[in-house]
Amino acid sequence: xxxxxxxxxxxxxxxxKLPGIGNKTAQRLAYYILSLPDQExxxxxxxxxxxxxTMHYCSVCGNLTDRDPCEICSDPxxxxxxICVVETPQDVMAMERIREYxxxxxxxxxxxxxxxxxxxxxxxxxSLIVRLQQHPEITEVILATNPNIEGEATAMxxxxxxxxxxxxxxxxxxxLPVGGDLEYADEVxxxxxVEGRTEL
Amino acid sequence: xxxxxxxxxxxxxxxxKLPGIGNKTAQRLAYYILSLPDQExxxxxxxxxxxxxTMHYCSVCGNLTDRDPCEICSDPxxxxxxICVVETPQDVMAMERIREYxxxxxxxxxxxxxxxxxxxxxxxxxSLIVRLQQHPEITEVILATNPNIEGEATAMxxxxxxxxxxxxxxxxxxxLPVGGDLEYADEVxxxxxVEGRTEL
Numbered sequence: 001x002x003x004x005x006x007x008x009x010x011x012x013x014x015x016x017k018l019p020g021i022g023n024k025t026a027q028r029l030a031y032y033i034l035s036l037p038d039q040e041x042x043x044x045x046x047x048x049x050x051x052x053x054t055m056h057y058c059s060v061c062g063n064l065t066d067r068d069p070c071e072i073c074s075d076p077x078x079x080x081x082x083i084c085v086v087e088t089p090q091d092v093m094a095m096e097r098i099r100e101y102x103x104x105x106x107x108x109x110x111x112x113x114x115x116x117x118x119x120x121x122x123x124x125x126x127s128l129i130v131r132l133q134q135h136p137e138i139t140e141v142i143l144a145t146n147p148n149i150e151g152e153a154t155a156m157x158x159x160x161x162x163x164x165x166x167x168x169x170x171x172x173x174x175x176l177p178v179g180g181d182l183e184y185a186d187e188v189x190x191x192x193x194v195e196g197r198t199e200l
Numbered sequence: 201x202x203x204x205x206x207x208x209x210x211x212x213x214x215x216x217k218l219p220g221i222g223n224k225t226a227q228r229l230a231y232y233i234l235s236l237p238d239q240e241x242x243x244x245x246x247x248x249x250x251x252x253x254t255m256h257y258c259s260v261c262g263n264l265t266d267r268d269p270c271e272i273c274s275d276p277x278x279x280x281x282x283i284c285v286v287e288t289p290q291d292v293m294a295m296e297r298i299r300e301y302x303x304x305x306x307x308x309x310x311x312x313x314x315x316x317x318x319x320x321x322x323x324x325x326x327s328l329i330v331r332l333q334q335h336p337e338i339t340e341v342i343l344a345t346n347p348n349i350e351g352e353a354t355a356m357x358x359x360x361x362x363x364x365x366x367x368x369x370x371x372x373x374x375x376l377p378v379g380g381d382l383e384y385a386d387e388v389x390x391x392x393x394v395e396g397r398t399e400l
Contacts, residue, residue: 019228025220071202
């Protein structure tokens, strides 16, 4: 049985390491890439190298950026009295999509997870404390870690850590997603939704 | 609203050009690539460039290869009296997976499609005729183009083209896929299956 030629096999191998790309999809992508004009394939390859070389973590907030400080940290039109703590740069983009939040961010680039041996020292948390000490204008920290066990634990940890400073620490609300269905909501979400009910 | 930093936006843009990769998946892949160690991201980028630079079409059969003639064409242990005509290099790999066919291939790298303005001159067909003339040892041509309108039309065209040469021209069978269900078979497939019935 004929095998893949080596360069093709290597390309398939590299592509299939990507999340959600199985061997079959990797083969389809590889053949597609080989069918592209030279400069288009080169554009794909160089965009990977370029992004990898130029993107780094913002020294202020920990977000992924191509400058330092990042676009958000260096934007003078944004509020500087509130920091939203998120787990990943993707979460920053999600927050930005609501087009409502105008404050700063702090990206943990991880989450406390004793199961995986990730403690508070392993995430971008120490710089948050330093930041809060250096910027007394910050009056609120919004904890927007994910609503799962690790995210909750991390939020609790940070809340306890910041308690002595007297800064207002808030947690984004748990509840039913808009457009969701009460009947199909899981018990914990529904419980949280009831607990977090607001006056109308 | 903060935008993607340029290099990240470019990477997302390039990834989302790939077939079956939407914007959301491209973002996920881009962030994943940025999270990789430098050398792993570079391995992905270089595998694209390398494959694109070293892979080309075999001058004999039209298959994608990193040498010339390709591995199959230059394998002396394979039969040289039969050629299987397929549309794409992927089809060669599919044929190889059955581990039964031991002959040569001819890859059209396309299919006759009047709808898309692709005629017999636009696919790798002329070299098949030359090959048959130069190699009188070839006694059978198996047409294994896809069982759809373009594939059928292409098979018919080649069959008519080769008729005067007296070479045996065969077409792979249409019928029910193994493990399939008669009840759910479409009419055309079932008709073909009945027409192509064989003596037991």
